Amino acid sequence: MSTDAIATPTPEQMTELQAVTDRARAGDHTAVPRLRELLALFPRHGAYFGDLALQAAGVWIDLAAGPDLHLRESLAVKLDALRRDLLGGSADPVLDLAVDRVALTWLAANYLTAMDGAAVKHGESPRLQAFRAKRRHQAERAHLTALAALVALRKALAAPPAAAPLAAPVLTDRAAREAVANRLSGFFDGLPTLARDGAKAAASN
Amino acid sequence: MGWELRAASGKMYFYKATRGADGRVVKVYVGRGDRAHAAAAAAEARRNDREAVRRSIEAEAARTAGADELTARVVAAAALVAAAALLAHGWHRPNYGPWRRKRT
Numbered sequence: 001m002s003t004d005a006i007a008t009p010t011p012e013q014m015t016e017l018q019a020v021t022d023r024a025r026a027g028d029h030t031a032v033p034r035l036r037e038l039l040a041l042f043p044r045h046g047a048y049f050g051d052l053a054l055q056a057a058g059v060w061i062d063l064a065a066g067p068d069l070h071l072r073e074s075l076a077v078k079l080d081a082l083r084r085d086l087l088g089g090s091a092d093p094v095l096d097l098a099v100d101r102v103a104l105t106w107l108a109a110n111y112l113t114a115m116d117g118a119a120v121k122h123g124e125s126p127r128l129q130a131f132r133a134k135r136r137h138q139a140e141r142a143h144l145t146a147l148a149a150l151v152a153l154r155k156a157l158a159a160p161p162a163a164a165p166l167a168a169p170v171l172t173d174r175a176a177r178e179a180v181a182n183r184l185s186g187f188f189d190g191l192p193t194l195a196r197d198g199a200k201a202a203a204s205n
Numbered sequence: 206m207g208w209e210l211r212a213a214s215g216k217m218y219f220y221k222a223t224r225g226a227d228g229r230v231v232k233v234y235v236g237r238g239d240r241a242h243a244a245a246a247a248a249e250a251r252r253n254d255r256e257a258v259r260r261s262i263e264a265e266a267a268r269t270a271g272a273d274e275l276t277a278r279v280v281a282a283a284a285l286v287a288a289a290a291l292l293a294h295g296w297h298r299p300n301y302g303p304w305r306r307k308r309t
Contacts, residue, residue, distance in 0.1 A: 014282070049282050101284070108272070111269075148304070159306075
């Protein structure tokens, strides 16, 4: 892929996406149409973030493997397999970026776990051990957050997006409010009530 | 903690700084004999150890700084785009908890 084809998102585009996302997060339903428009533009930037993730993965692999070419190759193969498994054949650029996030945090968490283990093994100073343990915990937390986001995203993308506004309809008059059926009413209709059971038991006695 | 000049005698005396039970730092007189020189050497060694640990922590942070920076950029972009996509699909995240589908 040539780098000319990659559209680098401008800071203004990212700032707008952040602002519109914040508005939608705060419950502003008017932000949703613009959010969808911005997301529709995203596939053009997907390649840029993909390249960034590739660079980051390369740096983590360099750190972990050092001059060991076998380990370097093994890590690259493992990372590819992980990305393929997590992507599950999807071509969605949003999911692709979420998978990149999981793969990177997985690499970072594993590298920092190995470093933490080495610090304990070599009897390094407690302050250095504490520093490495703290970084390991941060990396593990970041990995779990990335996984949670990926799981939610896969569920959301599997279902069709909500076409209607996200707001619940506001029922102004009393008749309209009363017309809303209780979703559990049908469920209770078929069940014997405790009072009815009690009366039957009394009649049989 | 260190050698202090006392004007009355015109001589240097070593004082050790310790933290009392109430959390306040107090200076404890050690003197100027062999014991004072030994205490000063021990204090210097402790200072050097602390400095070496600080340098190794800095080196460790510097070694992963490039990877951390690139990862942080990807993670921030992925988190933003994922949040945008989830919100556009009618999901929400109450009280910074897990993402949930909104009831319709």
